[in-house]
Amino acid sequence: MTAVSPPAADELRVAGRRVRYRIAGGGPPVVLLHGIGRTLDDFVEQQDLLARDHRVISVDLPGHGGSAPLDGPHTLPAFASAVADFLDAAGVDNPAHLVGNSLGGAVAMRLAVDDPSRVASLVLVNSAGFGREVTVALRLLALRPLGRLLLRPSRAVARRTEEAIFHDRSFVTDERVAHALAVARQPHAAPVMLELVRSLGTVRGVRPQWREELLDAVSALDIPTLIVWGDRDLILPATHLATARARLPKAQTHLFTDTGHMPQIERAAEFHRLVTEFWSRSGT
Template sequence: MTIAPPPADELIVAGRRVRCRIAGDGPPVVLLHGIGRTLDDFAAQHALLARDHRVVSVDLPGHGGSAPLDVPHTLPALATAVAQVLDTAGITGPVHLVGNSLGGAVAMRLAADDPARAASLVLVNSAGFGREVTVALRLLALRPLGRLLLRPYPAVARRTEQAIFHDPAYVTEERIATALAVARQPHATRVMLELVRSLGTWRGVRPQWRRELLAAVAALDLPTLVVWGDRDQILPAGHLANARTRLPKARGHLFRDTGHMPQIERAAAFHALVTEFWARPPAG
């Protein structure tokens, strides 16, 4: 039996179904999740930010309830798809881009490809700042092992959730059920393998796209906040130091006793941090 992700809104973008949530009024904010995840990772922040922002949470192509693309799923393709969602939603001006993990790299790619769309970047335990990544993702780059590892087993889904959160209280049956529902989508394995193999190898994250992307983002001189959880088992907290080196004008923040998703484990503090960052006048 196929179980769908939790209900949300839906847009038709370039003939393709996109699962999303849009709420609130004020400066626009876009929330982008990580690889193999869904917009539900930003549910708490969506509700908090919608009090005084126009908030768009979106399932990336081929994730959750969003249909896959007709082209290979790569970082530039995902960024283009997000831009199309914004156009369809009638949001054409600059937006605050907030991305977790892969979503952070998508946010950076979108800002680099179309700077007029970006008011700021909030990069949450973001991909792009180092080679190191959990062995579970590196093994997916090996053929044919990747397909075997992506079979939707409950035990695997539970271990994945346990790796994401430092506090085991966040490893709920609801989150495990959502992860299984996402993994059981007929296109899920293909999308994951296309992304993993375009971004990395069994040795880790490829350096070529990281160097090019970070150089492009640094040249934008865009207000940027980089945050991390110090107990991240997916992308190590040492990447925050790399971010400060590659983006020297960016502001950084480390959450203590926090895993890969500070926006969930430290929801109130995260909300206060990003809204204060947006309210601060630009440097210089």
């Protein structure tokens, strides 16, 4: 498996803050939201596929990749608000399909709760918010001062991270590792990640308070929802899909076999087909 270099991205200023983003295609808007410590480049494959029929917008979340940190605390509500501000600045006026991976799934849910009029549908990909269990690597970041030591950039750490994300190790290319290392070396990367991790969880796992409140609120919405998971996810276990089915019984679900934390990459064609068929069936 050879990773293709990601295409160039653009930047704009939102409330005086630099935001890195990419827009391609035309049609109904789709917004792609990445996970913690990641960037919009996790959606390169889907941006290309979905842009055949949609206006596809991917964005680096605050303090990730090329987007500057927020002035205030880095929390889930703050991230959702930042995405809303970005969509306004990017001219996204119509309800958008939100596709969120990992933390991005929780951000998508939070945005849907805070402003349902912005959202045509939710696609939650190995999403945070459905259980306490999370990889020990993230739980340890909640410990002071261990967290900062663990986030010291190194090629070995970057490679281990990529290996944890993909079940198929052929996706763990030198190019992906080099990109992950470059992202980790951004001055804002470690402080933002530590603040975010500690707001969402402890060494025991993901905090229940925000999860319960968010799922209760999402379950009350009338928004078409698709929840997908990889059965070999080492970051957020596939057992969370059972909780998702119980808490959001109207949602459609799909489990990808022999797939890790990022089905949108490991199963790109199948993922694209699943999502576009879901939108077609739901009339969105």
